[in-house]
Amino acid sequence: AAFLGAGLPDAAGLGAIALIVFLLALGVTAISLGLAFALPGHIELIAVIFVTNLPLLFASTALAPLSFMPHWLQVVATLNPLSYAIEPIRYLYLHNTWALDSVVMQAPWGDVTFGGALLVLFGFAVVALVSIQPQLRRTLA
Numbered sequence: 001a002a003f004l005g006a007g008l009p010d011a012a013g014l015g016a017i018a019l020i021v022f023l024l025a026l027g028v029t030a031i032s033l034g035l036a037f038a039l040p041g042h043i044e045l046i047a048v049i050f051v052t053n054l055p056l057l058f059a060s061t062a063l064a065p066l067s068f069m070p071h072w073l074q075v076v077a078t079l080n081p082l083s084y085a086i087e088p089i090r091y092l093y094l095h096n097t098w099a100l101d102s103v104v105m106q107a108p109w110g111d112v113t114f115g116g117a118l119l120v121l122f123g124f125a126v127v128a129l130v131s132i133q134p135q136l137r138r139t140l141a
Helices: 011-038 042-058 071-079 081-094 114-140
Strands: 103-107 110-113
Touching: 011 042, 011 081, 011 114, 071 103, 081 103, 081 114, 103 114, 110 114
Parallel strands: none
Antiparallel strands: 103 110
């Protein structure tokens, strides 16, 4: 990022990036674990992962800013948890100062703050973890 003109975040920014990555990884891991126990074999799990990875990537702000997308794709991208991880990290790299009330994404229905993005990622992880509990209890019992 430094070679492209963006500076490195400070220690607090790096900690925030670690938290964002942890919350996203926790949610995705929970979903993957639930699928692994629900599907009959590893081939089916790999197929589901391959079929969902590219649409999730393309329907996020990873490859293009929200403002470049058509309206329908903006709505889809702002429903994607990946966008709520990408935009705060991008904000940390591009701005020297940041706060929980810093606007990191302008969704079609309003501004998303840094703290709001963290709450969305936390909610995503909690919902994913809670939703796999019955499957884990049945499988591991």
